[in-house]
Amino acid sequence: MSDATANGIADTAATRKPRRDIGINKRYAAERRFKAYGIIAIAIGLLFLVALLWSIFSKGYTAFWQTEIRVPITFSEQVLGTPQQANESQTKLLMANYPKLAREGLIKELGIDPDDKKAVSAASGLISSGTRVTLRNIVMNDLSVIGTTQDVWLYASSELDSAMKGQYDLSVPENRRPISDLQLQYIDKLKAAGNLEQRFNTGLFTFGASSRAETAGVGVAIIGSLYMMLIVLALALPIGVAASIYLEEFAPKNKFTDLIEVNINNLAAVPSIVFGLLGLAVFINWFHLPRSAPLVGGLVLTLMTLPTIIIATRAALRAVPPSIRWAALGLGASKNQTIFHHVLPLAAPGILTGTIIGLAQALGETAPLLLIGMVAFVADYPATPMEPATALPVQIYMWANEAERAFVERTSGAIIILLGFLAIMNVTAIFLRRRFERRW
């Protein structure tokens, strides 16, 4: 045997001819090409991810800052009426000409002649017309400010805000940009005096819908989404866990069980917009629940989330080894006691993870909510889930349809907030899985 091998080697060494081409190089080249395709595919995928995130973040991070102007406001009794009058009737306070106060304050600050119409209108174009609400709230909260002069930070108009953030090209001729040369002079003057600043934009988180970008926020949308998530959690978790327990632990193998299984798998793949049609026809048209209400949205999202939770819970229950069940049953526990005292607690981390992922899906869902009327202009916070509200992704959809430059920034900002929530939920799920996962 060893002889033969030795001979073979000697033989090949002796008769060394140019080796017959069996295509090995070609095959290796094909191998390298094939591997390169894989790398390219992954690179393209990651490139898309980076492009998407970069596009959103580069457009949106500025939304968290808002340009504000410090203006000394004289709360004059001529405009507001005396505090005594205000105590008797609030109508005058509610209807008072607050923009005039802001305009006069700014004119005084900039030293503009009140009779110079052009200069006055240029100056008042710098302040948001949303100041009405800001100033009214100050006065309504504390009537003693009437008659005094106070420094107040006012929102700048969206044009000024966009100019400050460098979103306009200021080198083009004056008539082709929304900010005039005169206004630029005022801006420089305010900036030099420290009266113009970019401050953290709390309004983005607290305001409701508004047709002006600088006073539009996702406050109402966050509350609406929160209500919906609570409803989904309160309904989908118990129902989903109960259904999984039945299917995994009790159900006999028969036609009925098969039917349920097929149904759940199909529901997981039904387009979300179909659930919207279901919600519209059943909850709104038959049960006469209110349109635009988080309650209906929550119910629709519950039906959508159920398959996700059921599939995750069943996997978690299946992962609990049968020895646990046998031990409990052997000690005389009933089937229910076995499941509820032993199997379910062991499966809880898996169930929780699946639930959080299901909730994250529901939080980002838009299409079904459009059909049940969540596309609504809601400026006030809903007190109960029966009152009209909107949802975070729907708010994004509505802002995406606005043409103004400032709304693009707001939309991206809202997307960052949404992605932030989703990231927190998913990281929590991963953390839970890592922390509590048990390998049997």
Place this chain on the structure above:
Amino acid sequence: MSTFTIIIVVLAIGLVGAFFGYRQGKVLTASENGVRPHSRPVYHASYVASLAVIPALLLLAVWLIASPIFIASDVRASFPEGVLAQSQLTEDLAYGIVESLGTGLQVLPDDERETITETTPVKDISALLRERGVPIASASADWMVPLALQLNGMQFWSRLAMTVAVIALSVFGAFWGYRQIAMRLRSRNKVEGIIKGALIVASSIAILTTVGIVFSMLFETIDFFSRISPVDFFFGTVWEPRFSNVGSSGNAGSFGFIPLLAGTLYIGAVAMLIAVPIGLFAAIYMAEYASRRTRSVVKPLLEVLAGIPTIVYGFFALVTVGPFLRDLSAQINGLVTGDYASFIQAQSVLTAGLVMAIMLIPFVSSLSDDIITSVPGSLRDGSLGLGATRSETIKRVILPAALPGIVSALLLTASRAIGETMIVVLAAGVAANLTIDPLEPMTTITVKIVAQLTGDLEFNSPQTLVAFALGMTLFVITLALNVYALYIVRKYKEQYE
């Protein structure tokens, strides 16, 4: 009492019952040396509580659903003969006005309401209600006033009877359960039976949802097809649903389904054409070549794409990809012909397809990854052992073995592409074109469902109902794809098990 209060009262009765049941159970356990009752106190408590709560809440639900139907049919039966024929109202519309009169009357303060009798002219009531901000349709007539009063009376008595009946049933249930508690009462078995019943009900909700989807769309679809012929819908090539004024029985517009189907399939095809090679090659690389470390970094990163809500993709298409493609085409055109005009529009099949492809890549890659890794290792080892290179093994052995699974993954992905809404709403355009140029905008079924159903709607115009016909078609298409995909997966699984 409001429904909410009734529920609270019933739950409170259940709680009190549970307390007494628990106490009685304790007494039993303590008494009679050595002999212990069959069930522990907590099961007695649960038994009493469930007897108090479950039947009462079921009765409440049945009553809430049934009573409006009975009241409505009773009120409708007492519509004066012939009045409907004289006016232009349908029976439903007239009942709606009576109902709103009834609810309006409840808003009024007591002293004003007492002045209203069956003979009060409807004009006076409308004026009173308008002060309170309740609008009443102008088509209201004097004969509706007594009916509205009758309706209110019936509703009042129905609610009173319901409150009494539900609470009485709850108290009776609690009392009955409490009386039953004894040494040999097998309340654990009974409670476990109830729990099992609840579990079965919970798992039937999946079936109920499917049934709900099918029936809710079926009724509206049948209604739609009674107005527009199915032939015009399925074979029409023009989509132009005009919103006609209420009552005018003119041309309702044309509802040709072909342009929408074409757009849906075209955009889906473009997306699949981009997503499938990328996803598949990524999956192959991750399953066969990548080291464990690379895999543990790349796989989650690609799956981030799957976790991003579709509205974000839509916005990305609208403000970034669309303008980018438009400007790019203008530049290319400028370099080639010297004329800087864009030949790709900002909203186009290409834009929507490209962005949808980004969304689909993680679906294709993680589904195929699972399938490729589940091919038995022995096949792989055998092929490598015979001297095949890795790529040859993949192409000749692994992919053929995984083919059924991959086909089903692609079918599931395709069904997702067809049902996708937010990307196409923002990126594909709304004009129902019938074109083969991927650089033109087209529209999809889902876009039109959204377009027909946002805004003010009336449930009886073909413009609204067509959305349900579209939804039904979409549901049937995706269901067929899903069922076929699941069938393949099942069949494939059996091969290796």
